[in-house]
Amino acid sequence: MTLQTKYLLDESQMPKFWYNIQADLPKALPAVLHPGTLQPIGPDDLAPLFPMELIMQEVSTEREIEIPEPVRDIYRLWRPAPLYRAHRLEKALGTPAKIFYKYEGVSPAGSHKPNTAIPQAFYNKQAGVKRLTTETGAGQWGTSLSFAGSLFDLEVLVFQVRVSYDQKPYRRAVMETYGARCLPSPSNQTEYGRSVLAQRPDHPGSLGIAISEAVELAVQREDTKYALGSVLNHVLMHQTIIGLEAMEQLQMADAWPDVVVGCTGGGSNFAGIAFPFIGHALRGGKKSRIVAVEPAACPSLTRGKYAYDFGDTGHMTPLTKMHTLGSTFTPPGFHAGGLRYHGMAPLVSHCKELGLLDAVAYTQGQCFEAGVTFARAEGIVPAPEANHAVKGAIEEALRCKREGKSETILFNLCGHGHFDMAAYQKYFAGELKDEQYDEKELAMALSGLPSVPEPA
Amino acid sequence: MTLQTKYLLDESQMPKFWYNIQADLPKALPAVLHPGTLQPIGPDDLAPLFPMELIMQEVSTEREIEIPEPVRDIYRLWRPAPLYRAHRLEKALGTPAKIFYKYEGVSPAGSHKPNTAIPQAFYNKQAGVKRLTTETGAGQWGTSLSFAGSLFDLEVLVFQVRVSYDQKPYRRAVMETYGARCLPSPSNQTEYGRSVLAQRPDHPGSLGIAISEAVELAVQREDTKYALGSVLNHVLMHQTIIGLEAMEQLQMADAWPDVVVGCTGGGSNFAGIAFPFIGHALRGGKKSRIVAVEPAACPSLTRGKYAYDFGDTGHMTPLTKMHTLGSTFTPPGFHAGGLRYHGMAPLVSHCKELGLLDAVAYTQGQCFEAGVTFARAEGIVPAPEANHAVKGAIEEALRCKREGKSETILFNLCGHGHFDMAAYQKYFAGELKDEQYDEKELAMALSGLPSVPEPA
Numbered sequence: 001m002t003l004q005t006k007y008l009l010d011e012s013q014m015p016k017f018w019y020n021i022q023a024d025l026p027k028a029l030p031a032v033l034h035p036g037t038l039q040p041i042g043p044d045d046l047a048p049l050f051p052m053e054l055i056m057q058e059v060s061t062e063r064e065i066e067i068p069e070p071v072r073d074i075y076r077l078w079r080p081a082p083l084y085r086a087h088r089l090e091k092a093l094g095t096p097a098k099i100f101y102k103y104e105g106v107s108p109a110g111s112h113k114p115n116t117a118i119p120q121a122f123y124n125k126q127a128g129v130k131r132l133t134t135e136t137g138a139g140q141w142g143t144s145l146s147f148a149g150s151l152f153d154l155e156v157l158v159f160q161v162r163v164s165y166d167q168k169p170y171r172r173a174v175m176e177t178y179g180a181r182c183l184p185s186p187s188n189q190t191e192y193g194r195s196v197l198a199q200r201p202d203h204p205g206s207l208g209i210a211i212s213e214a215v216e217l218a219v220q221r222e223d224t225k226y227a228l229g230s231v232l233n234h235v236l237m238h239q240t241i242i243g244l245e246a247m248e249q250l251q252m253a254d255a256w257p258d259v260v261v262g263c264t265g266g267g268s269n270f271a272g273i274a275f276p277f278i279g280h281a282l283r284g285g286k287k288s289r290i291v292a293v294e295p296a297a298c299p300s301l302t303r304g305k306y307a308y309d310f311g312d313t314g315h316m317t318p319l320t321k322m323h324t325l326g327s328t329f330t331p332p333g334f335h336a337g338g339l340r341y342h343g344m345a346p347l348v349s350h351c352k353e354l355g356l357l358d359a360v361a362y363t364q365g366q367c368f369e370a371g372v373t374f375a376r377a378e379g380i381v382p383a384p385e386a387n388h389a390v391k392g393a394i395e396e397a398l399r400c401k402r403e404g405k406s407e408t409i410l411f412n413l414c415g416h417g418h419f420d421m422a423a424y425q426k427y428f429a430g431e432l433k434d435e436q437y438d439e440k441e442l443a444m445a446l447s448g449l450p451s452v453p454e455p456a
Numbered sequence: 457m458t459l460q461t462k463y464l465l466d467e468s469q470m471p472k473f474w475y476n477i478q479a480d481l482p483k484a485l486p487a488v489l490h491p492g493t494l495q496p497i498g499p500d501d502l503a504p505l506f507p508m509e510l511i512m513q514e515v516s517t518e519r520e521i522e523i524p525e526p527v528r529d530i531y532r533l534w535r536p537a538p539l540y541r542a543h544r545l546e547k548a549l550g551t552p553a554k555i556f557y558k559y560e561g562v563s564p565a566g567s568h569k570p571n572t573a574i575p576q577a578f579y580n581k582q583a584g585v586k587r588l589t590t591e592t593g594a595g596q597w598g599t600s601l602s603f604a605g606s607l608f609d610l611e612v613l614v615f616q617v618r619v620s621y622d623q624k625p626y627r628r629a630v631m632e633t634y635g636a637r638c639l640p641s642p643s644n645q646t647e648y649g650r651s652v653l654a655q656r657p658d659h660p661g662s663l664g665i666a667i668s669e670a671v672e673l674a675v676q677r678e679d680t681k682y683a684l685g686s687v688l689n690h691v692l693m694h695q696t697i698i699g700l701e702a703m704e705q706l707q708m709a710d711a712w713p714d715v716v717v718g719c720t721g722g723g724s725n726f727a728g729i730a731f732p733f734i735g736h737a738l739r740g741g742k743k744s745r746i747v748a749v750e751p752a753a754c755p756s757l758t759r760g761k762y763a764y765d766f767g768d769t770g771h772m773t774p775l776t777k778m779h780t781l782g783s784t785f786t787p788p789g790f791h792a793g794g795l796r797y798h799g800m801a802p803l804v805s806h807c808k809e810l811g812l813l814d815a816v817a818y819t820q821g822q823c824f825e826a827g828v829t830f831a832r833a834e835g836i837v838p839a840p841e842a843n844h845a846v847k848g849a850i851e852e853a854l855r856c857k858r859e860g861k862s863e864t865i866l867f868n869l870c871g872h873g874h875f876d877m878a879a880y881q882k883y884f885a886g887e888l889k890d891e892q893y894d895e896k897e898l899a900m901a902l903s904g905l906p907s908v909p910e911p912a
Contacts, residue, residue: 002525005532008464069458076461077540077835084533088607106562108835110874150832151544170877176884177831177877375633376606379533379564418566418874421626421633428632 003087007249009080015248016067019240021275021347022233023063024282029233029350030321033308038452041318048219049226051127054120057234063279065237071119074151078107078114079241083249084413088377090397097400098255099393101413102246102273103380109174111383111415112269113144113229116238120227121148130223131155135185135210137164138337139171140383140415141229146180159185159213162205164337171419185210192216192314206330207341208313215316230266231311231345239272242412247276250410257288257410259396263388264292264301264359265338267345273412275347278356288410290357292348293392295367297435298331300324300344301352301359303442308452309343319450322349325437326445332435334364335423336384342445360392363434367391368427371417383415384423459543463705465536471704472523475696477731477803478689479519480738485689485806486777489764494908497774504675505682507583510576513690519735521693527575530607534563534570535697539705540869544833546853553856554711555849557869558702558729559836565630567839567871568725569600569685572694576683577604586679587611591641591666594620594793595627596839596871597685602636615641615669618661620793627875641666648672648770662786663797664769671772686722687767687801695728698868703732706866713744713866715852719844720748720757720815721794723801729868731803734812744866746813748804749848751823753891754787756780756800757808757815759898764908765799775908778805781893782901788891790820791879792840798901816848819890823847824883827873839871840879 022029031040043055050058057065067075086099104112124132132154136142142158149156158180165172165184172182183189185205186196190213196203203209218226228235243260250256260277262270274290281287294301304323311317313327323344325331331340344352351357364384371387373394374380382390393411400407417424426432478485487496499511506514513521523531542555560568580588588610592598598614605612614636621628621640628638639645641661642652646669652659659665674682684691699716706712716733718726730746737743750757760779767773769783779800781787787796800808807813820840827843829850830836838846849867856863873880882888 003529004467005529006467008466010464011460011462073459073461108831108837147835151835169881170874173877173881173884174837174874177828177837177880179832372633375564376635379603379607381564381630381633416874418626418630418872421629424633425625425629428629 005085005087007083007252009245009248011076013248014072014075014080015241015244016072017064018067018237019244019276019279020060020063020065020237021279022061024279025350026282027354029346033319033452035310035315035318038319049215051123051129051225053123053127054234057237058232068122071122074118080245081106083246085253086378089374092373092377093394093397093401095397095401096404096406097397098406098408099397100250100253100255100408100410102242103413104242104269105380105413105416109140109144109147110418111140111144112239112242112272113141114147115241115272116229116235116268117144117148119238121145121152121154124225125152125154129154129225131157132225132227133157133214133217134227134229135159135207135214137161137207137340139164139168140338142182143171143174144229145227146175146178149180150178156180157217158182159187159210161185161207161210162203185213187213189213190216206313211312212314212316230268231343233347235268236271236275236345236347239268240275242272243274243276246273246410255408256286258407259289259291259409261291261293261389261392261396261409261411263339263385263414264294264344264348265385266341267348269412269414271345271348274357278351291392291396292357292359293388294359294361295334295336295339295388296361296363297334297437298325298340299361300342302361304344305446305449306349306353307449309449311343319452320346322346323352324449325442326449328448329442329445332437334435335420336364336388338385339388362388362391365432365434368424368432370394380413381417382413383417384420386414389413461541461543463539463708465701465704467532469704470528470531470536471697471700472528473520474523474693475700475732475735476516476519476521476693477735478517480735481806482738483810485802489775489908491766491771491774494775505671507579507585507681509579509583510690513693514688524578527578530574536701537562539702541709542834545830548829548833549850549853549857551853551857552860552862553853554862554864555853556706556709556711556864556866558698558866559869560698560725561836561869561872565596565600565603566874567596567600568695568698568728569597570603571697571728572685572691572724573600573604575694577601577608577610580681581608581610585610585681587613588681588683589613589670589673590683590685591615591663591670593617593663593796595624596794598638599627599630600685601683602631602634605636606634612636613673614638615643615666617641617663617666618659641669643669646672662769667768668770668772686724687799689803691724692727692731692801692803695724696731698728699730699732702729702866711864712742714863715745715747715865717747717749717845717848717852717865717867719795719841719870720750720800720804721841722797723804725868725870727801727804730813734807747848747852748813748815749844750815750817751790751792751795751844752817752819753790753893754781754796755817756798758817760800761902761905762805762809763905765905767799775906776802778802779808780905781898782905784904785898785901788893790891791876792820792844794841795844818844818847821888821890824880824888826850836869837873838869839873840876842870845869
């Protein structure tokens with residue numbers, strides 16, 4: 001018997017709208033606060049950083065927001081992305097569960113990040129912006145924004161955390177291939193960068209510093225804006241095309257998920273696969289169990305506090321209510337660089353507080369083991385971040401085996417690992433430690449959270 | 457107006473047969489000769505190296521050979537591969553030509569190589585083989601055979617040229633992820649390897665030596681066979697699924713190519729895209745111009761002799777009639793490692809002699825420039841090998857612009873460059889030299905070709 005492996009949508013079947021979960025939430029998101037006044041901010045406060053269309057999306061409660069045709073035209077370079085039935089993984093696990101995965105590694109950048117890089121570049125271009133600044137750690141986001149910039153003829157300047165800049169020159173080479181400029185951060189191009197270098201000329205950098213540098217340059221110039229790859233509401237919304245496509249494709253397979261699994265760092269790929277299903281249930285549809293999988297070394301959802309905090313270490317960004325480990329918390333240097341963030345997207349945090357999702361944490365050793373099992377069964381070598389979702393899905397499938405249930409499991413394979421083979425190499429060499437954060441440092445970071453009166 | 461970007465086939469539309477060009481050739485291939493006796497060899501002479509099914513495919517003149525269902529079942533993990541219309545590249549070039557490209561980088565290994573690795577593993581498994589040996593340079597082929605081995609539960613042992621083994625540890629990490637063993641060649645695991653190391657303990661290795669090591673181990677053990685990633689007739693035939701799918705997809709686009717372009721190293725991805733179109737014309741269908749693009753630093757088709765020669769430097773393999781630079785010729789170390797072979801597939805060489813294809817050569821600088829133009833327009837960063845096909849297609853498109861012709865150009869984008877960013881980095885740093893071979897060395901290698909009486 002021929003088993004269908006992939007469920008493909010034609011370009012004409014690609015969703016024409018993103019899904020905005022803010023329309024269906026039983027309780028609105030807590031306000032965003034100004035870092036200076038601690039008072040709720042309005043759209044104008046964000047105007048130096050983002051074009052107004054994106055700010056309006058950030059606060060919109062419309063359920064559907066139309067994907068502009070020029071964005072859809074570029075999405076077609078890799079979208080609709082395939083949905084796979086993991087026949088071989090099911091067999092390898094001996095599970096009665098049906099496992100489906102949405103594969104976002106088919107994008108030119110190799111991950112889900114272009115889903116938001118393209119519309120962000122589009123709206124900026126439309127607003128007359130000439131240049132975008134951003135930060136990147138391992139390089140997935142910087143690559144994707146560079147790709148988007150090349151298509152909309154926007155100058156892109158990426159501040160890459162210096163330790164990654166030095167260790168991972170290949171990602172930088174991809175950004176340069178797309179015509180972007182990539183600088184190690186801290187740099188001497190910004191006041192903040194120079195101040196950090198003055199204190200410590202060999203500073204290895206951090207995402208917090210890189211954000212501050214990118215923001216500093218963006219606010220200085222009228223023709224320059226800033227772009228962020230996760231966390232914000234509009235970013236998460238752009239990613240919902242993942243789940244919306246998956247819904248169509250599951251119907252082709254005559255299936256509907258009992259469980260939806262995604263990995264969480266800032267929260268965007270997770271929201272992309274999960275929010276359409278959460279919304280479906282909120283509107284009275286069948287409820288799926290939603291599982292967020294995070295790294296044990298940076299466990300914002302499972303060990304963080306739900307509180308107001310800054311998005312960056314330098315305290316230049318607005319405050320949002322989210323699950324946070326404290327903005328001064330430095331996660332240990334594990335390999336899923338995309339998941340090394342002290343906070344969590346406010347929308348994902350809010351859903352967690354509303355009981356709409358579960359969260360679990362696994363060590364990187366557990367996740368690489370799962371990733372290798374997956375690669376040997378299904379062929380695709382997942383990115384270290386995606387291995388967290390793989391691990392979550394495998395655990396659900398093994399539970400189904402124990403319980404004798406043939407549940408349907410859907411997970412998001414958010415990217416391939418072809419840029420991350422050094423991490424696999426360490427795993428095979430037995431050199432991959434399960435990095436632990438310092439409990440004392442976490443307690444200190446949490447006790448240092450800003451004291452904010454609950455806004456009216 | 458919405459422009460269609462991708463032409464997708466459903467799994468049910470995937471070809472069920474490979475195309476064997478030997479059925480349509482106006483003149484049969486010259487015989488293969490025994491390296492010792494110089495007499496034509498029969499199937500039994502190859503039995504120590506390959507399972508009989510593959511040997512029969514090697515000599516078959518049947519037009520269609522059925523793709524076994526277990527092979528098709530695995531092909532479905534990434535096939536049918538998409539055909540793209542390069543709207544953005546056309547616009548960037550300002551050409552009236554219509555450019556289509558078939559993208560083989562969607563395979564888990566990132567290239568076309570699994571198209572033959574999977575059936576080779578299948579036929580070996582069917583014949584009771586437990587272990588496959590092979591050689592690899594940069595690692596594309598070793599990766600693909602490792603992937604195939606993981607799916608058919610075959611042990612895979614890859615001899616990787618030592619200089620690549622040391623310089624490109626990431627490819628090795630992928631092979632290990634698939635459960636294969638990868639050794640640097642020359643190794644101390646074979647008699648031949650030990651003899652090389654005895655003469656020069658720090659020998660950097662070569663494909664010729666790695667082939668000899670893999671062959672030596674394969675003939676020693678009943679349960680072990682050898683697998684080759686290009687050059688042989690059956691390998692080229694497995695790749696024809698590329699062109700067969702492209703034919704279906706072009707018909708969806710209501711198009712047919714005036715020109716078909718592929719890059720040539722051993723000849724397999726080129727044959728994969730081109731042979732179905734050559735056969736179509738040989739059977740009386742519309743004729744497309746067929747263009748093989750090779751590196752100027754290793755120009756077997758444009759500068760080599762059409763003569764009998766050995767496939768390896770150690771002269772352990774049979775002799776075939778092909779375009780060769782001489783088996784003792786060492787190509788300079790340019791970046792398209794997959795195109796660094798002294799010879800050319802006998803079938804591709806034969807078609808060249810029959811006037812069925814044209815060949816051109818470009819320097820690596822020209823090809824990287826083309827690859828960057830492509831990436832900035834279409835998003836995908838091509839492998840250095842694939843850049844040769846991109847360059848060939850761009851040259852055809854610019855000719856169409858000069859001549860005011862809106863011809864249809866099809867080329868094969870055989871793989872992505874995510875493992876090759878070090879080469880792009882050198883290109884951007886201005887450190888990429890256009891490596892020249894030594895004219896004297898070429899003359900010497902050509903004058904040293906074996907003297908073989910034309911067989912009856």
